[in-house]
Amino acid sequence: MDTISLIEALVDRPLLCDGAMGTQLQARGLKPGQCGEEWNVTAAARVEDVHRRYVAAGCDLITTNTFGGTDVALARHGLAARGREFNEAGARVARLAAGPGRWVLGDVGPLGELLEPWGTISSATAGRAFRDQAAALLAGGADVILVETMSDPQEAAIAARGAREAGARLVIATFAFQAAGDGFRTMMGATARECVRAAMQGGASIVGANCGTNLSLADYVRLGRELVEAAEGHPVIVQPNAGAPRLVNGAAVYDESAVELASCVPKFLAAGVRVIGGCCGTTPEHLAAMAEAMRRHAAGDRG
Amino acid sequence: MTTLEQLSEAISLGKNKDARLFAQRAIDENIPPAQIVDHALVPAMALVGERFKRNEIFVPEMLIAARAMKEAMTLLEPRLIAAGVTPKFTAIIGTVQGDLHDIGKNLVATMWKGANFRVVDLGANVSPAKFVAAVQEHRPHLVGLSALLTTTMPAMIDTVRAIRASGASAVKIVIGGAPITQQFCEEIGADGYAPDAGSAVDKASELVAAGAIDSPP
Numbered sequence: 001m002d003t004i005s006l007i008e009a010l011v012d013r014p015l016l017c018d019g020a021m022g023t024q025l026q027a028r029g030l031k032p033g034q035c036g037e038e039w040n041v042t043a044a045a046r047v048e049d050v051h052r053r054y055v056a057a058g059c060d061l062i063t064t065n066t067f068g069g070t071d072v073a074l075a076r077h078g079l080a081a082r083g084r085e086f087n088e089a090g091a092r093v094a095r096l097a098a099g100p101g102r103w104v105l106g107d108v109g110p111l112g113e114l115l116e117p118w119g120t121i122s123s124a125t126a127g128r129a130f131r132d133q134a135a136a137l138l139a140g141g142a143d144v145i146l147v148e149t150m151s152d153p154q155e156a157a158i159a160a161r162g163a164r165e166a167g168a169r170l171v172i173a174t175f176a177f178q179a180a181g182d183g184f185r186t187m188m189g190a191t192a193r194e195c196v197r198a199a200m201q202g203g204a205s206i207v208g209a210n211c212g213t214n215l216s217l218a219d220y221v222r223l224g225r226e227l228v229e230a231a232e233g234h235p236v237i238v239q240p241n242a243g244a245p246r247l248v249n250g251a252a253v254y255d256e257s258a259v260e261l262a263s264c265v266p267k268f269l270a271a272g273v274r275v276i277g278g279c280c281g282t283t284p285e286h287l288a289a290m291a292e293a294m295r296r297h298a299a300g301d302r303g
Numbered sequence: 304m305t306t307l308e309q310l311s312e313a314i315s316l317g318k319n320k321d322a323r324l325f326a327q328r329a330i331d332e333n334i335p336p337a338q339i340v341d342h343a344l345v346p347a348m349a350l351v352g353e354r355f356k357r358n359e360i361f362v363p364e365m366l367i368a369a370r371a372m373k374e375a376m377t378l379l380e381p382r383l384i385a386a387g388v389t390p391k392f393t394a395i396i397g398t399v400q401g402d403l404h405d406i407g408k409n410l411v412a413t414m415w416k417g418a419n420f421r422v423v424d425l426g427a428n429v430s431p432a433k434f435v436a437a438v439q440e441h442r443p444h445l446v447g448l449s450a451l452l453t454t455t456m457p458a459m460i461d462t463v464r465a466i467r468a469s470g471a472s473a474v475k476i477v478i479g480g481a482p483i484t485q486q487f488c489e490e491i492g493a494d495g496y497a498p499d500a501g502s503a504v505d506k507a508s509e510l511v512a513a514g515a516i517d518s519p520p
Contacts, residue, residue: 022454032401032455033428076403076427112404118366151362180358187406189361213481214498245453245482247460247490252453252482280453280482 006103006144006170007205009060010235010274016294017061017105017239017277018054019287023252025050025065035077037069040090047090051097053284058291061275062098063146064090064137067109070129072121076112084136091140105146105172106137108159115155118188123158130162138167147173148239149211149279151187153198160202172206172275173199174237177223178213184223187213192223196230208237211279214244217260221267228272235274240264242281254281258289265293306332307343310375314347315354317367319374326375336382340419344372344379348417352501362410365500369413390421392511395437396447397425399458404451407480410500411447418504420445431458431465438471444511447503448493450480459483460491467492475510479503 009015025036028046039047047065054062069087071080079086087106094104108130115121134145145163150156150173160171175195177184184192196207207230209223220240227236243256261278268276276294278286304312306329313321329339351368354360383389394415398408405427415422423441425433438446446466448459463476475494478487488496495510497503 022452026454032452032458033403034401112406114362114366114406118363180361185358185361187362189363244484245456245487246484247456247487252456254453 007235013298014269014274014276014294015060016058016287016291017237017275018051018057018059018063019278019282019284020280021050021063021065021067023281024053024283035068035074035079037066037074037086037090038077038079038082040065040086040093041082044089044093048093048097051094054287055097055099055102057284057288059102059277059287061103061105061277062094063105064094064107064142066090066107066133066137067148068112070108070111070133072111072113072125072129073109083132087133087136088140091137091142095141103143104141105144106134106140106142106168108133108137108145108147108163109149110151110155115152115158123154126155126158127162130159131166134163134166134168144168144170144172147171147199147204150175150195151190153186153188153190153195156195156204157198157202160199160204164203170206171202171204172208172237173202173204174208174210174239176211176213177209177215179215179219184219184226192226193230196227200234206235206237206275207231208239208273208275210237210239210277211241215240217243217256217264221264221271224268224273225271236272237275237277238268238273239277239279241279242286245281252281256281258283258286261286262289262293265290266297269294269297307334307339310339310343311347311350314344314371314375315350315368317364317371319371322371322374323378326378330378330382336379336386337388339375339379340383344375344417345419348372348414349504351417352414352504356499356501365410365414369417372417390419392445393421393423393441393443394445394447394507395423395425395434395441395443396449397429397434398427398449398451399455399462400428400430401458402450402452402455403427405449407451407500408447408449411449411479411497411503414500414504415447415507418508420507431462434462435465435469435471438466438469438474443474444514445507446474446476447507448476448478450478450483453482456482456487459493463491463493473514475514477503477506477510
């Protein structure tokens with residue numbers, strides 16, 4: 001779909017992004033430690049099934065299964081050479097499942113290693129990795145590039161810039177925050193304001209938060225408010241986790257129910273957040289409840 | 304300020320050149336290298352851990368302090384070896400099987416080294432069998448398990464079980480990582496949970512101190 005219309009659509013109404021992918025793939029047989037992105041090629045039907053469940057739940061934005069799809073991240077699986085193939089296939093399967101009227105977000109996660117001077121990855125290497133991934137995602141049919149779960153504003157800026165250089169007309173950038181004193185910081189110590197500024201300088205037009213460590217739903221709402229203030233009129237996206245995981249019969253279980261997440265939707269919207277979705281532990285059921293809450297909100301029931 | 308205080312301050316503020324300068328000066332003043340470690344490096348990194356826990360500093364500041372500590376250590380290490388001084392406690396650390404993330408694990412390893420533990424880093428995606436083999440080889444006081452993904456949390460259960468079953472009952476196991484909680488730690492029978500790299504030092508010191516009293520490995 002035309003990416004300008006995503007910004008236009010956001011003027012009319014808030015939009016719903018989708019929820020977690022990794023846990024959904026594991027429910028369909030992906031083994032811990034296995035490369036999830038490889039499934040875009042080897043088990044595309046199962047990836048498509050996850051996308052379709054989020055479409056059926058009422059999500060407007062469908063995120064590709066390419067979070068660890070940079071060459072740098074794939075190298076940990078010994079699959080760096082397959083980057084283009086996995087990303088293109090990931091975008092294609094998401095595009096197919098999304099159908100008309102929905103946007104495909106080409107997902108770009110962190111490199112998983114720190115940039116120089118803290119780590120060993122140079123800006124040039126990072127820029128190339130992000131640019132290559134974005135180019136493959138766009139070639140496969142992604143409408144927008146979503147740079148997400150970032151901790152280092154510099155890395156986010158490089159990723160956003162790489163996406164723009166690859167031809168992305170719209171870039172969304174989101175950061176993982178933790179509570180720190182009275183406010184929120186990323187692992188690298190960046191405030192919401194610093195993150196927003198860096199992302200925008202890199203060329204992102206929609207900014208926000210996803211994932212995060214030990215944040216309550218009330219924290220996410222407060223964080224959303226802070227981001228809206230920092231974004232100075234640009235749309236803000238928040239994708240919370242479904243609480244902190246607990247272990248039940250050997251599997252991680254998230255306690256925050258669909259009802260609780262849905263009850264936060266009006267609070268996010270009141271805070272000025274324009275795109276809402278889910279991160280770790282969220283399921284199509286969570287997203288369906290959130291979609292219903294958005295419909296009720298739009299119909300004027302602000303309770 | 305004494306030379307050791309100056310060295311300590313240089314490290315905690317991440318000043319590389321000063322760390323080297325004051326470490327050399329301490330050596331020139333004939334302060335035994337073990338004392339330099341105990342009275343300058345360890346307190347400096349303890350302060351860094353405290354400030355990290357209080358959210359006064361973040362990962363970058365912690366990393367530059369660690370770099371300054373390493374700078375001082377390059378001068379001290381040969382002298383420690385020559386004097387036959389070895390760290391009192393050994394720790395093994397790794398990210399559990401199926402999980403390829405190592406930024407958090409590396410931070411904890413660095414902070415443990417800063418607390419003068421000998422640290423054996425097994426890397427990421429470490430199988431329970433590999434943990435057990437390393438425990439048998441190095442006879443550590445402490446094992447640290449890291450996981451970032453909720454989907455690899457179950458690998459922690461298998462690893463704790465395997466280490467206990469191997470007969471290394473005295474070794475203390477500390478776990479951590481973004482999705483980990485105290486409740487999870489209790490459920491899987493680990494000895495301690497640390498929410499961040501600063502707390503990981505406190506938890507390690509607390510556990511080895513307790514272990515030193517009731518059951519030396």
